[in-house]
Amino acid sequence: MLHPYADLPPERFWRTGVAQDWQSTLDAVYDKRFSIHPSDVIVTAGSCFAQHITRELKQHSFALLDLEPAPEGLPAEQHERYGYSLYSARYGNIYTPKQLVQLTAEAFGCRPIRVLPWQRGDHWVDALRPSIEPDGFGSIAELTAHRRHHLDCVRDCLERMDVFIFTLGLTEAWRDRVTGSVLPVAPGVVAGEYDPKAVRFVNFGIRQTLKALERFLLLLQEHRPSRDCPRVLLTVSPVPLTATATDRHVLAATMESKAVLRVAAAELRRRHRNVDYFPSFEIVQHPAARSQFFDANLRSVSALGVRTVMDCFLRHHPPSQAVGFEPPTGAASTEFSTQTRIEQALVCEEELLNRPTDG
């Protein structure tokens, strides 16, 4: 009997697309809208999973912009401690779209520069990028001067990029009541003190998330010298929440958060031809992987998971031939877990929520 599913390809059916032979249909999970060429100037940002993407792109000689590079003479193992080499500028992790849009607005001069200093001993931590200076700043004036320089670098990045790759991480955040600034991490986790009178918890819904992403695109269009919007590749971080500040189970909170981000990405893609979505979340959460794409803590993405995501990316966006990369066909096999070790830890403020509290 004829029905509308009769002639659909195997990847449209759960049995053949997921349960059986999932590796051969994995590439079809990514419905690629545009290509990224090795010569395209790329800027990366996002939650800590975005650091994997940055590393892989660098490793495969994509034209990744770094306008706030580590100073010459700083030992390589210190780069990430000081927030260098993680992304295209020293913004650290940007977990929410709202954080991205406020950074963009400050960089383009559409929002006054907000300085939120947190005290730690006799030093000051920039609450908007708390992990970039392990020993903090000597004074608020120094912190402010560094922030101004950073915003200049960010503006430069936003003006020059051809492709922006953004990893959507969280919907939950803490907002400074006075300035309205959204923080990457709650006060008291890295530095500062938690004072409910100074900050309030927010859990951005679909409307607010979409609005922030739309505002980001508009800012780019209005302020880039070329008056165009670059290609934007969104992805959703597969990394679950370390903890939720809602009154629900962390699993439920994670699923809702990721669902909001995923829907926002899909909607933005529908609305804008220059926006695409890459399925990091889908690949890592793939049921056929049976959790092997996660480490033992069931949160961190395993080396095999990262490898599988990035191999899929690289098959769709082949790097320069000169590098000699030959992505394996289909998904990575479990052999990769012994062949490929992703040994570098990620810089992730959210992880610190797992720390036992003092006293």
Added chain:
Amino acid sequence: MAERVIQFIGTSHIRALETAALERSVSDCTLRFTAVGAPLLRLLLNRARLQVEEGVGLRWELPDPEALLAVFDRMGPRFTPMRTNLERVLTAPQLVQELPAGSVVVFVDPLVRFSPELHCEPLGAGEWLYRFRDQPLTLSALSRLSDLAGDFDRYVEPFYSQLPFDPHGCRSVFDLVEAVNQMAANLSIWIWRAPDFFGSSIDLQAHDRLHRYRLKACQSACLLIPVPHHLLDPGTGSALASYRGRPGHGNAAFGAAALDHILRCVLGADLGPR
């Protein structure tokens, strides 16, 4: 009364001081000099193990000395003096002989240096913004930079192109300072920073703050010998032209004046007969 020992340990900048010391005597003091070229100092710190031998001294334990000497077989004659220096270290690996309690140790140019690339600008209320090659950096980040505040992250030639830097080996001169500090009780340890001899513009204030920050951060027992302003061009902060010797180094007159300054600092004003 036993003579007080003043032990100088350092790079090629030690020579001018040693020459000046031959010309004078310091009452109740014995001046000792141990020179290790800066390229060799980096190599030894990174590859050798420092052995403190109680009552004897401090010596290097270098694994695979043949491999080190082989480096020079592949290099031109320019490096022959350094090969001789290495051979000397290999035959006599004692860096410092026994130091009596209460001795003075002066580290000369121990990679705690002045760079024309470091500047600071006032931010008001006694606060400063530091820039290195125009990039704003905190004192914490600056203190990690190679060859600026005692740390290093690579060799220089002839070793740079011939031997891999050991990422697990020592990479700070303050490990040596600490080892020396363990040799005897009540040592007084100082750092002498050789000034710039190229006529570069040096921000002395920025360096002073950085170097003090570094000493505090690593809880070093060291003290900085104050910058000898009277030997420097006030316009640039580098050594007066009349004190320049071979490229990058001070001449004999500088050595004499610098030794004078150092002794004043480490012993107080009592310099003994001239």
